Amino acid sequence: MAGVALFGTDGIRGRYGEFLTERLAERVAFAAGQLIPERSRIIIGRDTRASGVALEGALTAGFIKSGHTVVRIGIIPTPGLAYLALEPGVALAVMITASHNPASDNGIKIFGDNGMKISDSWETQIETWVNSGIEVPNTPSGEVIEDSTAVDRYAKHLIGAIDVRLEGLTVALDCAHGAASVIAPQVLEKLGASVLAIGVKPDGANINAGVGSTHLEALQELVRTSGADIGIAHDGDADRALFVDHNGGIIDGDHVLATLALAMSNSHRLKKSTVVTTVMSNLGFHKAMAGAGIAVEVTAVGDRYVLERLNELGLSLGGEQSGHIIIREQATTGDGILTALTLLALIAKGEVNPGKISQVFESFPQILVNVPVSNKESVMIDPVITEALHDSERELGGSGRLLVRTSGTEQLVRVMAEAETVAQAEKVVTSLVALIRSRYGQ
Template identity: 45%
Template sequence: MKYFGTDGFRGRANEGLNVDHAFKIGRFVGWYYGARRGKKARVIIGKDTRLSSYMFESALVSGLVASGADAYMLHVIPTPGVSYEVVDGGFDCGVMITASHNPYTDNGIKLVNHEGYKMDEDVLELIEDYIDGKSEVPLATGENIGCTVDYMQGRNRYIASLISSCGFSLQGMKIGLDCANGSASSVARPVFDALGAETHVINNAPNGYNINVACGSTHIEGLQRFVVENGLDIGFAYDGDADRCLAVDERGHLVDGDLILYVCGTYLNKYGRLAKSTVVPTVMGNFGFFRALEAAGLNYEKTDVGDKYVYACMRENGYNLGGEQSGHIIFGDLAKTGDGILTSLRIMEVLRAEREKLSELTRPVKLYPQQLVNVRVSDKDAVMNGEDIKAAIAQAEEYLEGNGRVFVRASGTEPLVRVLTEAPDEKLCTKAGAIVLTALEKYKLDE
């Protein structure tokens, strides 16, 4: 794919991704799901809080209505809210404007099909051809021109669905929420308040520039302090579009995606609700996490990094729980994509049912130290196919003598190669990682 990566079409606003791209995406989608099928398309649009999201929203809406589609505007909403409402409202497709955990200067466009899943690649290829001028789309005229609809009721229905997914009360629970000044800012608190929690919220005053800035799931340390200083029972941190969630236990310790999968997986399996007693993590999962799953009698099937690979494996094999260390957790029985707020509620379900603190539920997992280094490179393919890099990885793993691993992967959205080392102690991590990082020196991108 030329424009659409593993997480949509993403780039620096008006540089890598510009308003012309957004207009053309709207034009093609409006035609493809409308006139091509002999009816007006109904498309919903959501966005996060970054400055450029409003600009891209206007461009997308203009393109949609110009092609004859009716554009339903959800305004600021988490990405999973778009996925939910596409299905709930019977729309032809949905569009989310977000760059997730990236800085406000970036933005992106994610497309989901009528089933709430990421858009099929064959359709994305057609959109790319249109962007590049390889095809044409007619303009709608007269009564065939589309209209815009202020669709706040869709966001309200999404909030109601989160609340109704809980058959329990949070009365007496003191819960901290870090909304990353992003999409969760307008959704998370109403959900927890409705369930009776004593809700303490930080970073929920977006101004267009402060999304993900020293807050949210990418800067968990703020929530860790907040939980301890205020004597809270638990804390949850979301990313910019709230499809990820990381937790903080009552002691201020980070509970990442691996630990969340362990806590929820063992709970669901205990009550016969984990399909095939199997969890679907990615290859980036921690050694200690995998060993804890084995000790608990759970199976696991690892996928490539990326939520689309996790969910593809879940759908193909009938599994209902999977996710990434970053906090992108998918509860297949309840949602079509990762949902940070839903993940929070599922963790609270476990705490309520088991009557234990989060620190107690995670105690069986002894995580290995990990070191992750991002290296900006001039050619990701050259790195990943380089025999010298493969030899360095083999040398590093030989150094670890089977008590750890070295994993190298290319970023799907940036000119980065990620080097993960994992070993029983930090010194071994550093030494093993240095072997690969030295080999990467000649591929580094000149700053």
């Protein structure tokens, strides 16, 4: 297993049974167990993938062989596990999920006792041990506890996060046949909303299959035909949410973030009048924030980088176009259900019109193409491509922008352009993609 790179931008993720095996999971757990005090308490949660059960068993074995107590929570959203990591006595929280990926994939996310993803340094130490070839000793000395009330504690936290009832609101909800299905409908109903739910019948193989935040068509149709006030779509582990307005129009994370930022600014709750977003945020978002006197901090893609900047600067709100929103005073990671509740509370109070969220700013046309390449690192340092990038940037001038970056998990280069017209953006992207394919195409 020498030299295997385990951690990407969001933990360990790959095809179950090929990259991510029970043996690898056990070794990761044993290695992580070496980084915390003896006889520590570790909580493990999972989404609804069938492979999660076997991986849960393997992780449990690795941790008890390193002398720790494992508390198995079962199915829970990733942000729920991160919240429970803050409970007294918890040293690590491990989530088994591949988020929005298909059921054939799975992954491992590890959180520390602060509810945040472990540091790059810890990831490196785990990776080094896993790749060392040292065998896990077959001497279990820890214990296993099943905790059937953990999801209820997270639900109580969510219900207490808003200060208004949701009676009178009809919400269409898509839980992606994932972890949200065990909690999101119940929380909304307890708060008084009328809930029309799809994607709530997980069978181990249907997570994210034609449903959820990456497949909004079913939710759009449900909203249009039911007359719901708004639609909410989660991904497999519910760390993100996208929305659909009453006409079936898609509301992305940029528009949700802008809406929350403006509302928090108006109520003087937006710390330092600053919001954090990533390089993928639309130019229209930046112009809207500037017009409202709100500063924007920009990070690399990934909610861990958004969180780092929030903590570093003492800020209260950040997020991504993909729907990861971090409300720092209430969460340590992106939380799709919390985001939805916060937005619904503003709607219930009359502070936000759900039909106008998509109008909070006008998006610049954005064209994004993922280019499979033979060597993504070489693309980024190729002088011919670099010169073409500079030429394209000059062509766009001050009325657009260009972003070329590598995927954190695949041999892909992402080429994105924004401009005042679709034609301008397409011209720039088409030219660059053709050049990259001609030199590094697979």
